[in-house]
Amino acid sequence: xxxxxxxxxxxxxxxxxxQVDEALGRYLPVAGDHPKEIHEAVRYSVFAxxxxxxxxxxxxxxxxxxxLAEDALPAAxxxxxxxxxxxxxxxxxxxxxxDFRRGRPTCHKVYGEALAILAGDALLTQAFILxxxxxxxxxxxxxxxxxxxxxxxxxxGSKGMVGGQVVDILQEDREVDxxxxxYLHTHKTGSLIRACLRVGGIVASAGREQMEALTRYGDRxxxxxxxxxxxxxxxxxxxxxxxxxxxxxxxxKATFPSLLGLEESRQRARSLVGEAKHALSVFGERGxxxxxxxxxxxxxxx
Amino acid sequence: xxxxxxxxxxxxxxxxxxQVDEALGRYLPVAGDHPKEIHEAVRYSVFAxxxxxxxxxxxxxxxxxxxLAEDALPAAxxxxxxxxxxxxxxxxxxxxxxDFRRGRPTCHKVYGEALAILAGDALLTQAFILxxxxxxxxxxxxxxxxxxxxxxxxxxGSKGMVGGQVVDILQEDREVDxxxxxYLHTHKTGSLIRACLRVGGIVASAGREQMEALTRYGDRxxxxxxxxxxxxxxxxxxxxxxxxxxxxxxxxKATFPSLLGLEESRQRARSLVGEAKHALSVFGERGxxxxxxxxxxxxxxx
Numbered sequence: 001x002x003x004x005x006x007x008x009x010x011x012x013x014x015x016x017x018x019q020v021d022e023a024l025g026r027y028l029p030v031a032g033d034h035p036k037e038i039h040e041a042v043r044y045s046v047f048a049x050x051x052x053x054x055x056x057x058x059x060x061x062x063x064x065x066x067x068l069a070e071d072a073l074p075a076a077x078x079x080x081x082x083x084x085x086x087x088x089x090x091x092x093x094x095x096x097x098x099d100f101r102r103g104r105p106t107c108h109k110v111y112g113e114a115l116a117i118l119a120g121d122a123l124l125t126q127a128f129i130l131x132x133x134x135x136x137x138x139x140x141x142x143x144x145x146x147x148x149x150x151x152x153x154x155x156x157g158s159k160g161m162v163g164g165q166v167v168d169i170l171q172e173d174r175e176v177d178x179x180x181x182x183y184l185h186t187h188k189t190g191s192l193i194r195a196c197l198r199v200g201g202i203v204a205s206a207g208r209e210q211m212e213a214l215t216r217y218g219d220r221x222x223x224x225x226x227x228x229x230x231x232x233x234x235x236x237x238x239x240x241x242x243x244x245x246x247x248x249x250x251x252x253k254a255t256f257p258s259l260l261g262l263e264e265s266r267q268r269a270r271s272l273v274g275e276a277k278h279a280l281s282v283f284g285e286r287g288x289x290x291x292x293x294x295x296x297x298x299x300x301x302x
Numbered sequence: 303x304x305x306x307x308x309x310x311x312x313x314x315x316x317x318x319x320x321q322v323d324e325a326l327g328r329y330l331p332v333a334g335d336h337p338k339e340i341h342e343a344v345r346y347s348v349f350a351x352x353x354x355x356x357x358x359x360x361x362x363x364x365x366x367x368x369x370l371a372e373d374a375l376p377a378a379x380x381x382x383x384x385x386x387x388x389x390x391x392x393x394x395x396x397x398x399x400x401d402f403r404r405g406r407p408t409c410h411k412v413y414g415e416a417l418a419i420l421a422g423d424a425l426l427t428q429a430f431i432l433x434x435x436x437x438x439x440x441x442x443x444x445x446x447x448x449x450x451x452x453x454x455x456x457x458x459g460s461k462g463m464v465g466g467q468v469v470d471i472l473q474e475d476r477e478v479d480x481x482x483x484x485y486l487h488t489h490k491t492g493s494l495i496r497a498c499l500r501v502g503g504i505v506a507s508a509g510r511e512q513m514e515a516l517t518r519y520g521d522r523x524x525x526x527x528x529x530x531x532x533x534x535x536x537x538x539x540x541x542x543x544x545x546x547x548x549x550x551x552x553x554x555k556a557t558f559p560s561l562l563g564l565e566e567s568r569q570r571a572r573s574l575v576g577e578a579k580h581a582l583s584v585f586g587e588r589g590x591x592x593x594x595x596x597x598x599x600x601x602x603x604x
Contacts, residue, residue: 029460034485038460089423094415113396114471117419121391122460124423127457128430132452142444149451150434157431158331158340158424166337183336244341294361 004292012289013056013296019069020055021047023077027130027137038302041111041119042126046084048101053225053293055080057196058203060290061214064283067204074137075199078127082156082194085123088116090165127152140203147202155195164188182223185251190222213279217290220276225297227269230255231262232302273298306594314591315358316600321371323349325379327431329439343413343421345429348386351404351507355527355595357382359498360505362592363516364584369506376439377450377501380429384458385494387425390418392467395484405589429454442505449504457497478556487528488521495524515581519592522578527599529571532557533564575600 004012024046029039055076062072091098091106092113108116130137131149138145154160164187171180197218201211201297234257256265276294280287306314326348331341357401358377366375393400393408394415401411410418433451440447456462466489473482499520503513536559556566578596582589 033461035460035465035472037472038465038468042460085423089419092419094419114564115468117391117394117396118460118464118468118471121387121422121426121463125464126457128451128455130446132455134449134452136448142448145448146434147436149430150436153427153430153434157427158337158420159335162420162424162427163337163340166340166417166420169420170337170339251494256400280416 004288008193009268009289009292009296012292013051016056016059016069016228017052019059020052020076020080021075024080027074027077028081034060037115038118038122039112041107041115044110044125045088045107045119046081048104050078050080050084054083054192054196057193057218057290057293058200061197061200061262062294063200064280064286064290065201065204065206065210066286067200067206071139072203074130074202075152076196078130078148078152079192079196079199081123081127081130082152082161085120085127086156086161086165086192088120088123092116095169115230120158124156138203141207144202144205147233148199151195151199151202152192155191160187160191160195161189164191171253175244176259178259181254181256181259184228186219186223189226190219193222193225195217211284213282217276217294218277220250220272220279221294221297222271224269224276227256227272227298228298230257231265231269232300234262306590307365311533311591311594311598314594315353316339318358318361318371325375328383329376329379330383330428333465339413339417340420340424343409343417344424346412347390347421348383348407348425349556350406352382352386354382356494356498357384359495359592359595360502360522362595363499363502364506365502366582366588366592367503367506367508367512367516368588369502369508373441374502374505376432377454377505378498380432380450380454381494381498381501383425383429383432384454384463387422387429388458388463388467388494390422390425394418397467397471425602426458440505442507446504446507450501453497454494454500454505457493462489462493463491466493468501470528473555478561480561483556483558483561484525488525491528492521492524495527496520512582515584519578519596520579522574522581522598523596526571526574526578526596529558529567529574530600530602532559533571534565534602571600 016195028042028046031040031043033039049052058072058076058079059069063069087101088107090110091101098106100106107119111119127279129148131145131152136145136149156162164184167180167184168188171184197214200210201214206214234255256268260268273294277291281293330344330348333342333345335341360374360378360381361371365371389403390409392398393403394410400408402408409421413421430451433447433454438447440450442450458464466486469482469486470490473486496517499516500513503516508516536557557569562570575596580594582593
């Protein structure tokens, strides 16, 4: 499998990001649509400067499996809508109570709690409006469209992303062991990332071996992504807090570094990325972008 | 069209309610499924003693259009999941802030706000898991299943139920005219009721004339239902408050009686039900249950 240079990867990610943003702009109700308050709130949160990692994974998976990125765009946009809904609800005062995200005030700080709850609800619903619409936004056959809907819904539901968020909320009062932390992350973020890869495969009519490879790749990078997030958070707070970091850490929620130590966490992330890349061998040259994205997950600084 | 006796209607509603409850029990994750807190919260709210009017409308519409109630059960259960999610979110402190519903503490009073938000999210998602599952819960062809999903998603989305709730939230600070009140109710409750009828028709492969009749019926009884709700609320508060009712009314949100007066509101509800029943003529005898349900909407005391 040929490696992508960092410049080629950056170009690929930027191209795909623009494609995803354009699709989101097209598939979301325009801001002036009645009632305009909700459509403004939805667009405020969707166009808040995300990296679009999840939808890009959908496109890259479709391409690896010999499909067209174009055909996977509706599924990619739907996944990003669901990701954004989850961020809006997670930021609510009753949940993580975050006032800022990516440096901007969160949805509920700008539009109020009621509208933020409803903007999340609207985005979750809009994903399914998009995927089931007639004439189809998705070129795939009806049975494949149903599979895409089911894959995304399962990933987002109470045994997927919502289940992970439930465990995250509840862990605040409890002693958390590694098994619980693994459940939390493989569900809160892992389920949807895994679905991105599988949905790209479904749109491209991937065969069984390809689907298994995409699933394995998705599971590995989903978890690696979260471990690296924990490491970056820790390094960020060590830098910011200097010698007060130790006491701050003791108050913090369980993380991979707090349970495994920093070195072991780094080692696990590297080894997961190795496994993810190994799974791509069935795609030959066509897996180059997914391979480069896997490397990016562990080497990114933010 | 033969009229159903009140006893026959009561028997029909009870039979169908039991059928819907059984289906919901089957289609929802069991309470012990991990993470159990969310599945308990979901079941607490779903099994809170509702009349199941919406899912019964799905079944009755399918039967009117010469389909089998059995085939419409998954769509009926999905609609009730979405209705329940909307109640859970509407009751939240940031929305209507209700502590009780049907005499029981609301979801967030029992499980806390975070879990209530997530229980609503889970139910909305579960509806789409159910409708897209493989092997299909729904016997209908893939294209028809996609139409059912789209119909329900559109009805629930930001230009349907969520849009109505947005206007309801925002009207608290504003002077409300009849056009706004009509928008609010035709969207907050009307969209999903209309979808119930159409989804029943889709499952039964209803033709164009039948679909139009079901849509017209759904629009009319959806609005009549809301007007009667307003009237019952007013009569209830008049009884409860005695002579203080006048001042209480001045503080209340806009309602049909407050904008149109009580007599004109009653007249509108009766005339909508008349139109709804008139639309049923295409179904002949098979429209008897829907006809009786329309009468029930205006004569009910709660």
